[in-house]
Amino acid sequence: MKNPLSLLTLFALLVCMVANAQRNGKKRNQPIEDNSPPKLIIGIVVDQMRFDYLTRFWDQYGDGGFKRMVNEGFNCKNHHFNYAPTSTGPGHASIYTGTTPSMHGIIGNNWYDKEENETVYCASDTSFKSVGTVSEVGQMSPHRMVTTTMTDQLRLHTQMRSKVIAVALKDRGAVLPGGHTANAAYWFEGSDTGQWITSSYYMEQLPDWVNAFNASSTITDYKKAWIPLKDINSYVESGSDNNAFEGLFEDETTPTFPHSTPNLLSKEKDFEILKYTPYGNSLTTDFALAALDGEKLGTDRDTDFLAISYSSTDYVGHKYGVNSKEVEDTYLQLDKDLERLFAALDKKVGLNQYTAFLTADHGAIHVPAYLKDNKIPAGYLNSDQIKSDFIDFIKYRYGTTDIIKNISNYQVFLDHRVIANLDMDLDDVQEEIAMEFLKYDDVYKVFTGHQMWQNSYSDGIPYILQNGWNQKRSGDVMYVQKPGYASYHRTGSTHGSPMIYDTHVPLLFFGKGIKKGSTADRTEIPDIAPTISVLMGMAFPNGSTGKPISKVLK
Structure with a gap:
């Protein structure tokens, strides 16, 4: 009589062999995933x-x-x-x-260069x-x-x-x-x-x-x-x-x-x-x-x-x-x-x-004019009038416009040397100018360079502005127009805000x-x-x- 234990062992081995063959067959039939990089x-x-x-x-x-x-x-x-x-x-x-202007330095299409004292273009290079x-x-x-x-x-x-x-x-x-x-x-x-x-x-x-x-x-x-x-x-x-x-x-x-x-x-x-x-x-x-x-x-x-x-x-x-x-x-x-x-x-x-x-x-x-015609709050920033009113304020408050180097891209660039020679505190001047801008009807929010230096914003308009503010290249005061407002002509759309x-x-x-x-x-x-x-x-x-x-x- 044959040993029943040996028969059971042989049967178990056959079952394992069939199972392994089935698993290996499935693996062979599965498509091989291509992990190579794209061409x-x-x-x-x-x-x-x-x-x-x-x-x-x-x-x-x-x-x-x-x-x-x-x-x-x-x-x-x-x-x-x-x-x-x-x-x-x-x-x-x-x-x-993979970063923002605060890091890569391209703060606009054109911007006022504080070191060269002139407006530069983001890609220009006369060399x-x-x-x-x-x-x-x-x-x-x-x-x-x-x-x-x-x-x-x-x-x-x-x-x-x-x-x-x-x-x-x-x-x-x-x-x-x-x-x-x-x-x-x-x-x-x-x-x-x-x-x-x-x-x-x-x-x-x-x-x-x-x-x-x-x-x-x-x-x-x-x-x-x-x-x-x-x-x-x-x-x-x-x-x-x-x-x-x-x-x-x-x-x-x-x-x-x-x-x-x-x-x-x-x-x-x-x-x-x-x-x-x-x-x-x-x-x-x-x-x-x-x-x-x-x-x-x-x-x-x-x-x-x-x-x-x-x-x-x-x-x-x-x-x-x-x-x-x-x-x-x-x-x-x-x-x-x-x-x-x-x-x-x-x-x-x-x-x-x-x-x-x-x-x-x-x-x-x-187009803000289109929005306005449809009863949505909108309009156009009168940049020339804002600059004119602002310069009048500077003359009256400081007796000179020499403290202003440039106004562009919704920013005010101050002459830090002149401010120091006049024995004024830069942070105070920035804040005073910011308060003046807040008086203008079309201006919605204003922030200073001092705020960008001292704070770390995580949401909202301040967060967005801070990521666009470069310590070496950006201005001393930044202002933002109202929602639905643009500094542009009456036809066509624009951007930048x-x-x-x-x-x-x-x-x-x-x-x-x-x-x-x-x-x-x-x-x-x-x-x-x-x-x-x-x-x-x-x-x-x-x-x-x-x-x-x-x-x-x-």
């Missing part, structure tokens, strides 16, 4: 894009642009700038450095020459930005093997995202030239692919009438086409479609006008795709970075305003450009082999390493660079103050 990162900044442009025009968008990013990627619905001024230069710098043009508009570099960018960190992470190319109609929209180590930053010279150019900071001559693009008919082909993409009667998320709140092109008597003026149709002059149409964004997409091919981005083992800034949305917004059919049409046409961009990336880099993010450099206010309409912008992530989903938790502009840094497994930009958005990442 290419695409950073997209849409100039002056409010968050609600994503939702207002949703039904008009196609499936391959904004909707693809939302449906296949991650949507941060409560995304904000955590500083002011909310303008293009600081916006691009903050997105890419370099223009490349691709005989004008001075190519004399640019990122030297005023004192911290690194995520594009810099990518280059450092790969021993400079990664390529970084930045493209925008605006010079600052390319120079600042490209960082200090970019292989190239290109921007568009309008005027009567109509060429993509760069600076000798990056190279001594344009590459062949750029020369070929400039020599093609691509640019002149966009000098055509601006006709709506769809039936204008379907643009129900915008106001009337003919109203008093929009600007005019030359020779126009009404701000209505189609826009077809001599300068828009001319093939030989005024290429600047393209910036004020959706065709400026299409031209940017064309050039970005040419860069993708010309630089062979995303084709080797080291991750490359293509930074694209769409500037025409800002030009159109300034001219026509938040509620215009022109803005709606511009976003519908941009949606088609994004679809075209992603389709090309799918084909040339590979589906799920690239990662993209999309955000804005600031939002925008509704710490108010929520200027701070609330979209943030979408899409592609390799990104989860599908959304969040209504607050995220902030400086969080973008750390999130991409974690995705890449590289060091954060060296001045970064943001936090990675962990919900975004797989």
Whole structure:
């Protein structure tokens, strides 16, 4: 008789072997997760894009642009700038450095430089020459930005093997995202030239692919009438086409479609006008795709970075305003450009082999005149009257205007030497001036440099202003206009304030390493660079103050 214990043992071994085989089979059948970094990162900044442009025009968008990013990627619905001024230069710098003007130093598009005693531009640098043009508009570099960018960190992470190319109609929209180590930053010279150019900071001559693009008919082909993409009667998320709140092109008597003026149709002059149409964004997409091919981005083992800034949305917004059919049409046409961009990336880099993010450099206010007509408190800051009244006060109170060096960007710059020579206390002078500004009807809040030094704000307007206040570069007194007020002309929209309409912008992530989903938790502009840094497994930009958005990442 056989041993029953041996039979039981043999049976148990067979059961274990079958179970192991089943487990191993399941493992073999499971897809292997690809944890390698993306071949290419695409950073997209849409100039002056409010968050609600994503939702207002949703039904008009196609499936391959904004909707693809939302449906296949991650949507941060409560995304904000955590500083002011909310303008293009600081916006691009903050997105890419992962910090605020208080740290990276780009405190405006232009600002009064206390050391040079003159107004400076955020990207200007006369130590370099223009490349691709005989004008001075190519004399640019990122030297005023004192911290690194995520594009810099990518280059450092790969021993400079990664390529970084930045493209925008605006010079600052390319120079600042490209960082200090970019292989190239290109921007568009309008005027009567109509060429993509760069600076000798990056190279001594344009590459062949750029020369070929400039020599093609691509640019002149966009000098055509601006006709709506769809039936204008379907643009129900915008106001009337003919109203008093929009600007005019030359020779126009009404701000209505189609826009077809001599300068828009001319093939030989005024290429600047393209910036004020959706065709400026299409031209940017064309050039970005040419860069993708010309630089062979995303084709080797080291991750490359293509930074694209769409500037025409800002030009159109300034001219026509938040509620215009022109803005709606511009976003519908941009949606088609994004679809075209992603389709090309799918084909040339590979589906799920690239990662993209999309955000804005600031939002925008509704045209205050439009708000006022609809019984919403709004108006215009009379800056000239404020300055005149303020100078009269200074003369009366101190007997001299020498204590004032400059008034700009809603800030007062004092001459500290003069104040010391007059044996006055700087903190007292700042406070006295702040109290004077509070008397002016259109001024809502005022803060002093002393308050910025002594306090650490964590919310509200003071928090936003403090993040925008740089100890070495900012003024002594800062004032804020009332909500709904702007220092601007009576047509079109603007931006720059710490108010929520200027701070609330979209943030979408899409592609390799990104989860599908959304969040209504607050995220902030400086969080973008750390999130991409974690995705890449590289060091954060060296001045970064943001936090990675962990919900975004797989």
